[in-house]
Amino acid sequence: MSPALLLPVGLAALLALVIPVVIHIARRTESRTIDFAALRWLDAAPKPRRSLMIDERLLLAARLLLLALTALWLATPVLRNAADTRPIVAVAPGTDAATVAAATAKGDHVVWLAPGFPEHGALAPAASDDIVSLVRQLDAELPAAAPVKVVVPATLENVDAERPKLSRRVEWTVGAEASSRRTASSAPPSLTVRYAPEVQGAVRYFRAAARAWTPANTEPAFDAASIDRAVPGNTRQLVWLAPGPVPEPVEAWVRDGGVILTVLEARIPVEGETVPVWRGTAGEPLAVAGRLSRGRVIRLTRVLEPAAIPQLVEPDFPDALQIMLDPRPAPARVAAVDHAPLSGAAPYEQPPLDLRPWLGLLIAMIFAAERWFATRRTRAVAP
Structure with missing residues (x-):
């Protein structure tokens, strides 16, 4: 994983850090006058002494941090190569349970080979009409380092005429035939x-x-x-x-x-x-x-x-x-063992992880702290 900024020019907003510092220096907390009786001991014409002091440093720190985080949010921070690289086991609905149990191991991320790729522990979805397209989508959405195993029934329906070509080698596991089906023989053409x-x-x-x-x-x-x-x-x-x-x-x-x-x-x-x-x-x-x-x-x-x-x-x-x-239609029903995906396609570039949602939550927390420091009743008073 490596952090990066998609819009580094957003860091120019860090120049705004000067504003709260100037405000805190120019507008100090209101001073309180204390009566003192022994004025005769004081010099009649004392020379005023001024020193650079900043009151309410916690409030200033909160405001500076708030501006710095806002500038970082504008720069669009991301985290590259942060995708999950655990082994993925995609199970096609209709595959027998014995094959699924033999193909999975502890630590595997098991999902259904269905739209949205729901977790395998959820209720089994309906069988998809296009298993091959879902395999291609899974290959495109996963990082290149993630091992993929696909578990399918013995017969695939509604497939392409050409074996799919993926960006990685996929372990293709074929289950048992769910039921024996016979295709009715068509009458000879006239x-x-x-x-x-x-x-x-x-x-x-x-x-x-x-x-x-x-x-x-x-x-x-x-x-x-x-x-x-x-x-x-x-x-x-x-x-x-x-x-x-x-x-x-x-x-x-x-x-x-x-x-x-x-x-x-x-x-x-x-x-x-x-x-x-x-x-x-x-x-x-x-x-x-x-x-x-x-x-x-x-x-x-x-x-x-x-x-x-x-x-x-x-x-x-x-x-x-x-x-x-009578042109023959493209094959739509094939043996899964003969339709195992090929490898060699160009890998897909994975989008980086956007950190702005988490940064926005942190900005909201800092803003709440700044408001508390600025509105509390027991604010510091300069002597």
Whole structure:
């Protein structure tokens, strides 16, 4: 810990210390006259003798100390490196008690990994929706010398897609799985294709992708027909394999929230800029996407044939097609053991401890003492 002044110019107020000294010298306590009978023994013309005297020295000392403390308060005194460096154990709500007991030791400062970081002895708060953000906040608010241990359940919910990077190494303790949960398997994605006669041969690429999405011994949810057949109302993704303008009913379906993938020769409006959603091995964009009201438009940038797009016949084409039509959300539920924080981030500068509240309390006490010295009935009287 090291004391410092954030505003040293405030010490210029120490010049005011001269004021009470001058007042006490110039305005001494009223003198009292004492009658003395033997005046004949006194010299008729005595020479007056003057000496510099200060009355009520305690009152003067209180006033000088009051001014000095006020000047120090104006200079904003602080204490650097005064933060608590005890080991911190942050426990995520929902962690089993056995893991918490094994992870804590005598002298540790145990808190809940919850907003405000309440003491662990308090009532357990509700589980937070963003454990990782709370870990980052804890890392930012603690001094660099404070060891940190984080105790979390086996599974984390609503986490970022990237492991957090902190300014220190954190001891990451994972508890037991609270309960076994199974995620319901989602139905295989369905795909609707509408094609012109001259492009009918390209349908096989999308039929193969639909089969790859579907478990064995199950028929894929695949609907392929010519462009003169209407698009079903329950269609979620549509592949349009026909040159020229897209019919108005199909465009209206897209504006209402549909997703359409078109060949290079198709024409359909796009609002705003487009972004690449499928790239080749050299990074070249093979498909771009843009918005159309509430829907999405994906347009191939090359002719739909293996000579122009070799990825059509590669094993990962079904995955690329599914990501284009239905982008995967960022992972939100992961195993805690795989999401341990990384270290190496720049340390956060800790704010110094402001001493002005304590100094203000001392100033109030000195002021009360000064008022008592100045107003008491038995003040000293000069003889």
